[in-house]
Amino acid sequence: MLKSVVFLLRCNSNRIVRDQVRYASQALPQLSSEKYNVKRKQFGTVQESDINYFKSILSEERVLTDENDVLPFNIDWIKNCRGQSKVVLKPRNTEEVSKIIKYCNDKHLAVCPQGGNTGLVGGSVPVFDEVVLCLGLLNKIISLDEISGVLICEAGCILESLDTYVRERNLIMPLDLGAKGTCQIGGNASTNAGGLRLLRYGNLHGSILGIEAVKADGTVIDCLTTMKKDNTGYHLKHLFIGSEGTLGIVTKVSINCPVLPKAVTVGFFGVKDFQSVLKLYESAKLSLGEILSAFEMADFNAINSSVTNLNLPNPIDEYPFYVLVETHGSDEGHDAEKLNRFLDKEMESGLIIDGTVTSEPAKMQTIWNLRESIAGSSLTRGYVFKYDVSIPLGNYYDLVPMLRKKLGNKALDVYGYGHIGDSNIHINIVVPEYTKEIGSQIEPYVFEEVSKLNGSISAEHGVGFRKPQYIHYSKIESALDLMRELKTLMDPKGILNPYKVLPEK
Amino acid sequence: MLKSVVFLLRCNSNRIVRDQVRYASQALPQLSSEKYNVKRKQFGTVQESDINYFKSILSEERVLTDENDVLPFNIDWIKNCRGQSKVVLKPRNTEEVSKIIKYCNDKHLAVCPQGGNTGLVGGSVPVFDEVVLCLGLLNKIISLDEISGVLICEAGCILESLDTYVRERNLIMPLDLGAKGTCQIGGNASTNAGGLRLLRYGNLHGSILGIEAVKADGTVIDCLTTMKKDNTGYHLKHLFIGSEGTLGIVTKVSINCPVLPKAVTVGFFGVKDFQSVLKLYESAKLSLGEILSAFEMADFNAINSSVTNLNLPNPIDEYPFYVLVETHGSDEGHDAEKLNRFLDKEMESGLIIDGTVTSEPAKMQTIWNLRESIAGSSLTRGYVFKYDVSIPLGNYYDLVPMLRKKLGNKALDVYGYGHIGDSNIHINIVVPEYTKEIGSQIEPYVFEEVSKLNGSISAEHGVGFRKPQYIHYSKIESALDLMRELKTLMDPKGILNPYKVLPEK
Incomplete structure (x- = not known):
């Protein structure tokens, strides 16, 4: 019955990172604002004088305004969302981030922070003409304590590069994602990325020891401790972990790296x-x-x-x-x-x-x-509705047969796969093409059922631009109120990643 | 050289829990307000009508007003602090907690939440006449999913009882403390308790999956998810983990239990x-x-x-x-x-x-x-100055020889011990008796040195009543400002555990 026997070799788990679908100019996605019928909020519009200011604190080549240069930053990697930003800023350090954010806050200019742009819910691309804040040049490794395993680095470091760096020193990064060749640690922190080995190495709220972040008013909150135990007041870093750039911009991270498995x-x-x-x-x-x-x-x-x-x-x-x-x-x-x-x-x-x-x-x-x-296996067969949900294990797989029954031959395929250890299932529904009719049969049905089963309507992908209207299936009203109060406290003008995470009242 | 050989037996790690020094009426500690020269804030004073209201929502026997009954709740277990509360309330469920807190907020009555009262920084006892909110009767285990390992229970459950319960089902609690026979899980959560095996099982920000808490206005924030992955908006539970009861009262916890080691x-x-x-x-x-x-x-x-x-x-x-x-x-x-x-x-x-x-x-x-x-070994030799700090491993032990040199023969003994895996060292300084002169030689010297070494002045014990004036050694001003803003947002009248955690401006 066994088709192969055990081979014992020392190895690292260098899995193939899936190819990432990148933007191709011949197939521009519809504008997010039109596709999802969103109204622009009353922010300022970037003027020539603003561009000049940005050039004065960065430099000419780190302020992108050419349409072709800006376009890739407007489109998410699954080509579902397209924003209309006119300018991309590429700061190189925290001080520059702080100056940009303070300026934008003063001028009431909206800002969309962007890491590796590998998100799946449209959280990392602008919706209208937000200023794109590209974190990719904050890419320095600051220190690694090889005995304690604590790495300090800037937000724009690519996860795989960090993993390669620490593996050479008998450590691994505590998270691993399909997108690791492109995603950045600051984005991982901001989205509380989960991944394949959470059941073993835990979540980022546990692994991240310290965060440096910039608030909407430009204030730098330096909580970049390297200590595994630090009970000196409120654990502020958690405001920035998983809030998808709406409460502040993560600029540095200190993170606990487990030992490399032999x-x-x-x-x-x-x-x-x-x-x-x-x-x-x-x-x-x-x-x-x-x-x-x-x-x-x-x-x-x-x-x-x-x-x-x-x-x-x-x-x-x-x-x-x-x-x-x-x-x-x-x-x-x-x-x-x-x-x-x-x-x-x-x-x-x-x-x-x-x-x-x-x-x-x-x-x-x-x-x-x-x-x-x-x-990615069904993307050529038609349109794929993709859900990333958590459901308690007893009912983990229930939705797949329910959806098969409900949709009958309207669906080409319905399947489920995922991380049992984390109660996290991915459900894909393949249909010949997207229609509103089939969409309305699936949503909000899926979210209603997940909610009835006490699950989470977004396990690891986050809320982003695509799911705020469904968040109430997993968060009660008092929690949503508290979220809104926190947003108002941290970002009173609402300039940080608008149209994301928080549902409209 | 080896004095004993390996004995292999299946066993649980039922260590001896240290005897806890309990209150003895013959030796009342000095009032905290006098000892530390604190001024009462402008809160209301509990009236007969308030007592009657409390009795109406609880019952006669769950409202303690007899001086002898109330006294143990006024004194911390190391007998360092003594408050002056006149009333202890013993709610049995979240609804009762909510009603009490809402009433106290409306009447501007200060509240001191108390779990097992095993804290070491005076955080769990009142300073003046705060209403003591005893959580001990919220002691029900609500559910345990034996496959996923997720336990849901009320805040007043004793850690050791929970551990015994889950061990019978092949699981263990993810934290273990000397005080486990008395401390409560709600207090553990509120103080972000660390303990002996953090290097293996991680911290509570990672292990706790969900929290139900009551805000200062009585609103119940139910974020009691059991999902290991749940990225639906801000991770609000972290506001309550480690904020020592100053931002809300933890009433229920869901927590991930690791497998019992064989x-x-x-x-x-x-x-x-x-x-x-x-x-x-x-x-x-x-x-x-x-x-x-x-x-x-x-x-x-x-x-x-x-x-x-x-x-x-x-x-x-x-x-x-x-x-x-x-x-x-x-x-x-x-x-x-x-x-x-x-x-x-x-x-x-x-x-x-x-x-x-x-x-x-x-x-x-x-x-x-x-x-x-x-x-506890030196407590009979004189007065013991005790420090619980984190210091990066390279300099972990530096302070012990420095203190020995600095104090010379004024100290009977200076020693260090702790959790290397967490960079957490406990330093004890034994002197014949407490004097202000010796105290001023040690503090803030210890905190200054820890700060210079980029450590934390409180690794696991928290800030409580004893350390707010030293918190700036581990938190920069912008972080302290943000803490104050959060406090104002969550508890505008400041009724929750006043005189604790936050330093006076």
Whole structure:
């Protein structure tokens, strides 16, 4: 039954980062303001004198105003949103960010901060003519304490570059995303990015030790401690983690890096039903304990979408559900023993019907690639409605059959896959083309059902521009009121990333 | 050289919880207001009509007004602070808390929330006649999802009771403190309690998934999600984690519980100098990786204080420094192999001069007891100045020799011990008796030096009543301003835990 045996090699988990769909000028997306019928707020408009001021504090070449230069900053990477900004600013340090923001606040100019622009909810591109604040030149690594594992760096550092840097020093970054080759740590912090190994290394509210951020009035809030324990007053950094640039601009981050695992092993298993997936997760937690670094699931249609549409090889036969288990550990022999023991036990119990376990880098990459390619695998088949939700495990998979039943043959495909360990499921609905009618059958239905199941309507992608009108499915009114009060406190003129996160009253 | 061999037994880490010094009526501490020369703010005074209102929403027996009944709630457990409250309220649910707080806000009555009253900075007892809000009757466990490991419970649940409950279901609480037999989870959340195994299980900003809290105006903020990933707007729970009851009253918590380790092992090693302690930590991180659950250090004087003053046995000879290493893992054999390999390697390298490794519960308890008793070991020798600070590892131990030199024979003893893995050192200075002269030699000197070393003047104990005047050593003015603005936003009349955390302007 097992198609491959265990190969034990020291390796890093250099998975293939999915190719990112970049802007192509021949296919300009519709303007966000038109597509979503949004009205411009009463901000100022950038004048020649403003441009001159920006050039005076930056320099000529770090103030982009040419339409072609600005265009890529107006479009998000899934080409769903398009803004109308006329100017992109590229500060090189916190002081320049502070000066820009203070000036914009004084002049009532709206600002859209942008990191790697890999967000999926339109949060990183302007909607109207907001000034784009590109953080990419704040890209210095400031320090790494190799004993404590604390890295301090600027916001514009690319996640993968940081990971490469710390790996050379026996550490890893505590988060890993498909977009790691492009996304920036400041954007990761601002969006509270989750990713593949949250169940092992925790979330950014836990990993980030300190933040330096610039408030809407230009004030620099320096809470850039490197201390894992620091109970001196309010933990202000959390205002900036996950608030998607609406409460301040993250300029520096200090972050706790875990030790580089000496051994990485991946198992890929075929399972007969979703209940077995859950039982397998429970068993893996007990059997693999501290070495479990990822526990992913995908249904048949999800894996089949990668196999059929992208011609990717599936290392095992066809099964109703698939489970990908990864371990990070400090002893190859011990880890392989644990994983094989788990495999033997659960093949005997019948929870695993078929499976493969490998530590060979190329084979691990093949398996991860199959899993990570699901997201983009159906894009050529038609229009894909994509949902990123959290649902308590008992009901984790409920929505997929419900949607299949509800949509019948109107959908070409409906599948679910995701991070069981984090209760986070991605649901894709493939239709021949986008129509309002099919859209209205799906939304807000999906959010209503997630809300009934006490889930979250946005697990890791955030709210951004696309979801403020649905946020009430996951936040009660008193919490939304408090969010609005915080926004007013931190950014009274509302210049920071307007039209995002907060729903209109 | 090794005094004992490895004993492998399945066990839980039921360490001895230190006896807590409780109030004894014969030795009333001085009133905090007099001792620290504090002026009462312009709050209302509790009237007969207020008492009647409280009795109407609670019941007769849950409104304490008898002086003897109220007294224990006025005194902190180290008997350093004494307040003058006349009334203790014991709500049983969130609705009652909300009604009380709303009423107090309307009547401008100050409120001091109190959990297990085990704080060390006077944050949990009133200073003047604040109404004491005792959370101890909000003690219900609401749910535990055994697969995801998410526990939901009320704020008054005692940490040890929760740990016992989840251990029976193969889980553990993600934090462990000396005070666990008395402290409450709501207090843990409100003070962002750290503890012994933060290096393994992370901090509460990471572990706590959701919070229900009552704002100063009585509004209930229900952000009690159980989802590990939930990016739907601002992460409001962090306003209540670590703000010591000054921004709201935590009433419920949902928290992520790690898997119960099947194997626990403890090593206790003698080391020649502090540089060797650091090198040993670096080596332990690499060799023990994912199973390392605690890495504690203590200097000779610290361990000697437990040995001499409390007659506790030291399982190894006398050395300048001691290191306690604990592992939590899922396979006894693997863990023992890793720990013994580490021990062999570092005895050969000379970093470890002498050591013992054990998995026998009684022997592990003996070692932990020696370490955990240091805190109280010198209390009979005179007055003890106690500091709980974080300092970057390179300079972690610097202050101990500096203080020894500075104080000379004015101090009976100066020693340091703590959690290397969290950069957190506890420094104790034993003097024959408290005098202002010696006090002024130590403070603010200690805080100044910690600040120069980019440390935190309060690692885990918080600010409370005792440290607001020193907070500026760890927080810059713009951060303090933002703290004040948040306080004004959340609690405009300042009724919640006044005289605490925030320094006077």
